[in-house]
Amino acid sequence: MTDLAQRGRAFFTSQFGYAPEGLWSAPGRVNLIGEHTDYNDGFAFPLAIGMRTAVAAGLRTDRLLRVTSESFPGVVELDFEALTPENLQGWAAYPLGVAWAMSRAAAERGPADSLPGLDLALSSDVPAGAGLSSSAALECAVALALNELWGLGLERPELARIGQLAENGVVGAPTGIMDQSASLLGEPDHGILLDCRSLQTEAVPLGFARGSLSLLVIDTRTSHSHADGGYASRRRACEAGARALGVDALRDLGPKDLPRAAAVLDPETFRRVRHVITENQRVLDTVAALQAEGPGAIGAFLDASHLSMRDDFEISTPELDLAVSSAQQLGAIGARMTGGGFGGAAIALVRDADAGTVAEGVAQAFARAGFIAPNIFPVTAAGGARREP
Incomplete structure (x- = not known):
């Protein structure tokens, strides 16, 4: 994180001509299991990862909002009075959408017309389009920064709601709240069991290191968009x-309700x-x-999850299917696609001793299939959003 923080501060200064007041960061996430359950008020089990997005920020004396990103040229400027969803588009809709949602939350507590303008500069190590929730990392870093700079005093579950509102109401992606919750609430070596109805969370020890296990991300480098028609x-x-x-x-509903569902619903809706x-x-x-047996016992659930997403939800791709099947054949304890689907990444839980063999074998399988070479790397469960020293 030290390199990203230094880079972020230097980028801010180069763009705006003064040093930022602070730098805040938030992690991407891997969803260990529980896909497309969040907007159905269900359960999910994500973990925050070490890759992070940082926002360097400074308060202004006027009502101008300026935002820039290492990933896109130029500076986007908008007067506070023009901060409406209709005026936000492109990549800047994510950070400015959070500012809009935060200003709405501020208005519920008192007059929001006194909020000062901001300069924001974004830097990130989270690969975009890989199913690792680069968008939620951005939203949560910005939300944490604005919460402090504007003195709003919002709790982290409220900030997760704000990130979701920005993504739903401004960007137009009908996502649930899992990604933002994982980014804000992650803990080292823990997954976060999230009840998406109550927003109650439980940090559950993973024990991967203790079990000599690694979690590999297989980024297929095929892009996807949650705002498209498939999601x-x-x-x-649903x-x-x-x-x-x-x-x-x-x-x-539970498994016992499936026979009734099959009788009532058309075949496609039933599969969903x-x-x-x-x-x-x-x-x-x-x-x-x-909790009962340790991480070596979860492989069958990961495998079954992928089959369900492939066959019932139909959100996998040939690249994701190959990543999963080749990892399984090479000895993975379990593997599945992760994220919203239609591209992005798969994960494979492997023994440390097998990690190199699995990564190499998956890459070879992609080459034989004529696919773009995947980006394969291990991740560990990391802490959530924070202000950097």
Whole structure:
């Protein structure tokens, strides 16, 4: 993080001509299990990773908002009075969307027209489009910075809601709250069991290092977008299934309800519903197995999760399927795609002694298939968003 922090501060100064008042960072995340359950009020089990996004920030004496990023040329400027979802577009919709959502939260506590303007400079080590939630890392870093600089005193669950509001209401991606919760609440060597209805969380020890296990990310380097029709159509199918089955959300159903669902729903909607119902149960089973038997016992749940996303939710790709199947054939304890789907990354839980063999073998399988070479790297569970010293 030291290099990223130094880079972020230097970038701010080069763009704005003065030193920032502080630098805040937030991690990307890997979802160990529990995909597309968050917007169904279900359960998810993500972990924050060591790759982070940083925002260097400074208060202004006027009401101008300026934001710049290492990844995009130029500085985007907007007057505070023009800070509406309709005026935000492109990459700047993410940080400025958070500013909009934060200003709404401030208005609920008192007059928000006295909030000062800001200069924000973004730097990141989280690869975009890899299913590691680079967007939530950005949102959470900005939210934490604005919470402090504007003196709002919001708690972290509220900041997660603000990040989700920015992504839903400004960017237009109908995502749930898992990514922001993981980025804000992550702990070293722990996964975060998240109840997406109550927002209650439990930090669960992973024990990967103690078990001589590594978690490999296999970034297929195929891009995806949560704002596209594929993600939105899956969410609509889940909502339609819940209505047809007479519940507020699919969280209210369990495996015993599947026969009734099959009788009531059309085949495609049933498959979508079946994924969410069984995935919720897999999250709970994974946590129970971790606590009772340790990380070596969770492989079957990871494998089953991928099959469910491939066949029932239909969000996998040939690259993701090859990443998972080749890792399994090379001795992975378990493997699955992770993230919203339609590209991005897979994960494989492997023995430390097998990590090199699995990574090399997966890369060779991609070469034989004529796919772009994947980016394969280990991740460890890391701490959540923070102000950097």
